[in-house]
Amino acid sequence: MVTDLSLSPPPPKVQDDVLQIDRLSVEFSTDHGWTKVVDDVSFNVPLGTTVGLVGESGSGKTVTSLAVMGLLPSRGVRVTGSVQVAGREMVGLTDRQLSDIRGADVSMVFQEPRRSLSPAFTVGDQIAEVVRRHEGLSKKASFTRAVEMLDIVGIDHAARRARAYPHEFSGGMCQRVMLAIAMVCKPKLLIADEPTTALDVTVQKEMLRLMKELQHEFDVSILFITHDLGVVAEMCDRVNVMYAGQVVESTTIDDLFDDPRHPYTEGLLAAIPDPRAKGARLSAIPGAVPAPWDWPNTCRFQARCTHAEPGRCDAAPIALHDLTEGRGVRCVRESELTLKGLDG
Amino acid sequence: MSPLLEVTGLRKSFPAARNLLGRVTERTVVSDDVSFTVGRGETLGIVGESGAGKSTVGRQVLRLIEPDSGTITFDGDDVRKLKGKDLLAFRRRAQMIFQDPFSSLDPHMTIRNAVGEPLSIHFGIKGADRDARVVEMLERVGMRADQLDKYPREFSGGQLQRIAIARALTLDPDFIVCDEPVAALDVSIQAQVLNLLLDLQAERGLSYIFISHDLSLVRFLAHRVVVMYRGQVIETGTAEELFENPQHPYTKTLVAAVPDPRARRSSAAATALEA
Numbered sequence: 001m002v003t004d005l006s007l008s009p010p011p012p013k014v015q016d017d018v019l020q021i022d023r024l025s026v027e028f029s030t031d032h033g034w035t036k037v038v039d040d041v042s043f044n045v046p047l048g049t050t051v052g053l054v055g056e057s058g059s060g061k062t063v064t065s066l067a068v069m070g071l072l073p074s075r076g077v078r079v080t081g082s083v084q085v086a087g088r089e090m091v092g093l094t095d096r097q098l099s100d101i102r103g104a105d106v107s108m109v110f111q112e113p114r115r116s117l118s119p120a121f122t123v124g125d126q127i128a129e130v131v132r133r134h135e136g137l138s139k140k141a142s143f144t145r146a147v148e149m150l151d152i153v154g155i156d157h158a159a160r161r162a163r164a165y166p167h168e169f170s171g172g173m174c175q176r177v178m179l180a181i182a183m184v185c186k187p188k189l190l191i192a193d194e195p196t197t198a199l200d201v202t203v204q205k206e207m208l209r210l211m212k213e214l215q216h217e218f219d220v221s222i223l224f225i226t227h228d229l230g231v232v233a234e235m236c237d238r239v240n241v242m243y244a245g246q247v248v249e250s251t252t253i254d255d256l257f258d259d260p261r262h263p264y265t266e267g268l269l270a271a272i273p274d275p276r277a278k279g280a281r282l283s284a285i286p287g288a289v290p291a292p293w294d295w296p297n298t299c300r301f302q303a304r305c306t307h308a309e310p311g312r313c314d315a316a317p318i319a320l321h322d323l324t325e326g327r328g329v330r331c332v333r334e335s336e337l338t339l340k341g342l343d344g
Numbered sequence: 345m346s347p348l349l350e351v352t353g354l355r356k357s358f359p360a361a362r363n364l365l366g367r368v369t370e371r372t373v374v375s376d377d378v379s380f381t382v383g384r385g386e387t388l389g390i391v392g393e394s395g396a397g398k399s400t401v402g403r404q405v406l407r408l409i410e411p412d413s414g415t416i417t418f419d420g421d422d423v424r425k426l427k428g429k430d431l432l433a434f435r436r437r438a439q440m441i442f443q444d445p446f447s448s449l450d451p452h453m454t455i456r457n458a459v460g461e462p463l464s465i466h467f468g469i470k471g472a473d474r475d476a477r478v479v480e481m482l483e484r485v486g487m488r489a490d491q492l493d494k495y496p497r498e499f500s501g502g503q504l505q506r507i508a509i510a511r512a513l514t515l516d517p518d519f520i521v522c523d524e525p526v527a528a529l530d531v532s533i534q535a536q537v538l539n540l541l542l543d544l545q546a547e548r549g550l551s552y553i554f555i556s557h558d559l560s561l562v563r564f565l566a567h568r569v570v571v572m573y574r575g576q577v578i579e580t581g582t583a584e585e586l587f588e589n590p591q592h593p594y595t596k597t598l599v600a601a602v603p604d605p606r607a608r609r610s611s612a613a614a615t616a617l618e619a
Contacts, residue, residue, distance in 0.1 A: 056530035200393035201559065205601040227531060230560070230603030257605055271535045272605060273564035275587065281542055282564075284535030288500055304532075342605055 017084075018189045018221040019045035019068065019106075024081035024091075026063050026072065032293035034078065038063050039245040039295075041081075042320075045189065050215065050222040052232045052253075054268075055242035058289050061225050064242070065191050067091075068223070069108050070098040086188045104134040107182035111194040113174035117166040123177045124150070124162025127184050134185045149180040152217070154210060172203035179207075179214065186218055193225045208234055229272060233257065238326070241265050244289060244300035247320055250328040258341040261329040263305045266339040299332070307337055346420065347381040348519060348551050354378040354404055354414035374400045375411065376575040382519070385549040389566030389583065391559055391598070396572040398555045402521040405553065406438055407431075418519070436466050439512035443524035445504035449496045449511075455482070456492040459511045466515055481510040485540055502533035509540060521553045526561070538565065559602045563587045571595050 026038040038060040045051045053061045066072050068083050070090050083090040085106045090098070102108075110116045118126060127146035131137050137145065143162070150158035153176040166174055175195060182190055192211065196204040208231065215222060224235050232239055232253070239256045241249040241264065249262040260266045270283035287304040290296075299305070302313040312332050320330040331337070354375050361370035374397045382388045390398045403409040405416055407423060416423040418434060426434050442448040449458050460478045463469040469477065479489040485506040496504055505525065512520055522541065526534040542565070544550050556562050562569060562583070569586045571579040571594070579592040590596045 056532060200557065202393065202597055202601040204603075208603075228603070229531075230605050233605040234603045268531060271531050273538075273560055274606075275560070275563045275583075278564060278583075279542075281539045282535040284539055285532035286536075288502055288533060289530070 016047040017044040018047050020084040022082040026067050027078040029076040035292045037245050037292050041247050043240045045221050045223050049237040050224050050235050052236035052239040053225045056289055059242040060245040061242050065193055103130045104185045105187050106189040107187045108191040109178045109182050109195045111197050113178045122163050127180050130184050149184045153180045190220050191223045244295050248330040260339050261334050262331050263307045264301045269342045348384045349382040350417040352379045352415045355412050374575050378577050380570050382551050387552040387554050387566045389562035389569040390555045391562050392572035397575040399523050402523050402555050436515045437517050438519045439517040440521045441512050441525045443527050445508045451496050454493050462514050481514050485510045502529050519551045523555045
């Protein structure tokens, strides 16, 4: 078992963490039997901060966030470990209990805002519904709140636009509406899963600015899921890098770019094209992320790692060990390697 | 030497509204007087936001969409007038790589046939000769020969995109329109595919039109760049000029909006000063 090999005790629990994920594992029932897609993931989101969850497709970052929200189906899925939102355990709650928490204490925005909104209701009604559900306000009072919220997220003529339907909004405007729905009951935690990936770069910039403003105004902590390290640099205070279902590096934003300690992080940084090195080849990570049923019970990155050493990296499971307070790396060769940062 | 491709005054519009009789009353102009050139061995980047008309231009150049007016000259030939054998020859020399390899490869065709089909059509090569060429191409893009009889569903997105590139390359083209070729791929795989495109250019002197919404990629790959906005070309220049000293206000906005991890330090310092 991977968990038995953990070298250090779990980090001390701090009261100020809005989200505490402790040894979270998620297994899916597949043709290959029970397959673990999230493996022993632990990290925190401290109050008032934005924490990034970075990784390629299939790394388990979205499944992790769905587990936090309690949005995984109950059949064919096994969730173990602990997820605490504002001190309250989410794993094992009933749908009814979860639905009291979702939208009130924790909200989520997704990659495709248009698909997340109902085409059959006005955006004002969709925002007001959350207020009615969680705060028990009247129809009229909750609609007033919806209009206020639309104004806050930067929709002009909010009173009129509240009566419009999602198809009358652009993609960027739909994402503003999604943020209004997510924020209207002042949650403590906002989970943003690739919220700007489908948007144009100028719209993305406005959205990121809006999220920062909302964070300031509503005192919300953000778990920001993305594959884009440029967005991470703009938004996050801390970052957890996931590879093949595991957190392989957990660190501050400065250390991520200046002093990566896991070869995978180094590889991701090196793959960012550098305009000064024009005409040179890009640095690629060879191979591809293996399928979950092919994940080895050793270092999962070793097959693609340029620093891998036979006999050590492919011998046993690798634990995420703490280097310093709040800094963890899942690599046996960590102390021997000198890895390159973004401009190293 | 004249450029390999010269596009002048390209114009295309689609019906936007019809009256009761079905007559078109309004047209949406998707390409409005678009002109540019692509030199031999050169990469021309086309950037712009969604709906700017980048892909429509790329497709008109290859006559996958017929333009309303304008001229397209490819190696001295008027592409819009090509017919029969000449058109076939043009189709051999000019290829396209699409964004989504899952939908650009026929799910019912094995890799052997997907990559080999162009050889049969253009050169009538069949059987073992064709297989040998297919294997050579697949190996060139980093795929193994034992995967010949697999179907597209058995591959990952990165592998499929390499197969799509192999298919585009079997006819030894001079020019490829790459429409968001890596947008669907993960970061680590992106670099593999882009390196392949760079290597091929160095080896064979290929010319590319590289269409992308990712400005940092275009800056890295393209020699010259065309910025499109609502169907029009609003700025052209070398990649260096355009990104370091954009002239048009829209280009300035676009360039400034790209999140740049390298600029993180300076912006962090600026925020600290403001606070």
